[in-house]
Amino acid sequence: MMQENKAHRNTQQRAIILEELNKLKSHPTASELYEIVRKRLPKISLGTVYRNLEFLTEAGIIQRLELSGSESRFDGTAYRHNHIHCMLCGRVDDLMGLPDDPVVKRPKIIDGYRVAGYHLEFYGTCPACLEIEPGH
Ligand SMILES: [Zn+2]
Ligand SMILES: [Zn+2]
Numbered sequence: 448m449m450q451e452n453k454a455h456r457n458t459q460q461r462a463i464i465l466e467e468l469n470k471l472k473s474h475p476t477a478s479e480l481y482e483i484v485r486k487r488l489p490k491i492s493l494g495t496v497y498r499n500l501e502f503l504t505e506a507g508i509i510q511r512l513e514l515s516g517s518e519s520r521f522d523g524t525a526y527r528h529n530h531i532h533c534m535l536c537g538r539v540d541d542l543m544g545l546p547d548d549p550v551v552k553r554p555k556i557i558d559g560y561r562v563a564g565y566h567l568e569f570y571g572t573c574p575a576c577l578e579i580e581p582g583h
Contacts, residue, residue, distance in 0.1 A: 461502070468521060472541075473538060474512060507525050514568065517532070529569060531569035533572060
């Protein structure tokens, strides 16, 4: 097609961003994802990647992880799960070996509040860093 349709191009960009995000298990920042998406879409800007990530987050398709002291990271899935970040190398992984979520499973009244959810932050030393520095 000689005349590229703008709306179509935007949809295509968004699909590629989502596809690349889903390939990664590393919960990348917008700039990390931009470096990867750029290989397929050389003309894309960091701003466009960021805006698409915002759009997908608002639409409930992906989630943005707010971890203290770090740039926002993105997870290609919307289902609720916990994350852990490594204090040594900064990587972020899913933390699946936890018991069932006590609040979300059954809404509870705690101290008069109906609790809708919570934000827990896990941190530690990842398996790779543990191998290098078993002392930590
Ligand atoms: Zn690590
Ligand atoms: Zn995750």
